[in-house]
Amino acid sequence: MQTATRYTNTAILLHWLVAILIISGFCLGVTMVNIPGLTPTKLKYFSWHKWIGVTVLALACLRLLWRLTHAAPPHPAGMSDWNIKLASIMHGLLYLLIFAVPVSGYFYSLAAGVPVVYLGLFPLPVLIDPNPEWKPVLKAVHYWLNVTLLASVILHVLGALKHHFIDQDGIFKRMMPGKQT
Known part of the structure; x- marks a missing residue:
């Protein structure tokens, strides 16, 4: 039986979708917070930013389930132990962050008293009441x-x-x- 030398197509697709969404969400986040005042454009960008975050969280769940049921290809034979350990730590941190960033944004939005309505159609559950004391804390955590x-x-x-x-x-x-050759 031959050992896979690359990730599955599903893992690759999920990796790149999450990467593109994270970059898009970050750029949109930087743009929206730099718009002065409360404009229709700024509100639209906030909605899009939240939708991206919810999508990243959903894809992160799928990605983690896929990863838990499909082994990664082995590291190259010549790769040093410290390099393997560093890669493992970095991948663990990235997985943690692709969950933590959207969750912190969700709770920040709720603490600010702004519910999240995915795609403008599906209201997410309100897990905490608006809280002016937690709002700046969660904003800083999200940042x-x-x-x-x-x-x-x-x-x-x-x-x-x-x-x-x-x-x-x-x-x-x-x-x-x-296809790789």
């Missing part, structure tokens, strides 16, 4: 989790590029869409 996610994504991309251009060990290609 710092996003900063940590941004830094982690940058390190993840740099690590992938290192593996591709310096180590040339095939790690980068394991998560690339399309």
Whole structure:
């Protein structure tokens, strides 16, 4: 039986969908908070940002279920133990953050007294009452989790590029869409 050298197509699809949504949500978040006042455009962007967050959370759940039932391909034989450990820590942190960032945003929105209505159609449950004391705390938590996610994504991309251009060990290609030769 041959060992897989790359992730499944489903894992690859979920990886790139989540990556694109995280980048989009981050860019939209930075844009919307820099719009002065309370404008229709700003409100629209806030809704879109929340919809992206809910979608990331749903896809993260699917991704975690897929990962728990489908083993990752093995690391290249020459990869050092410290590099494997570092990759494991980074992937664990990324998984934690793709859950924590949307959840913190959801609770921040609820503490601000603004319910989340997915796609303008499906109201999410209101798990906490509006709370002016928790609002700034949850806003700060959401902000710092996003900063940590941004830094982690940058390190993840740099690590992938290192593996591709310096180590040339095939790690980068394991998560690339399309048929690999």
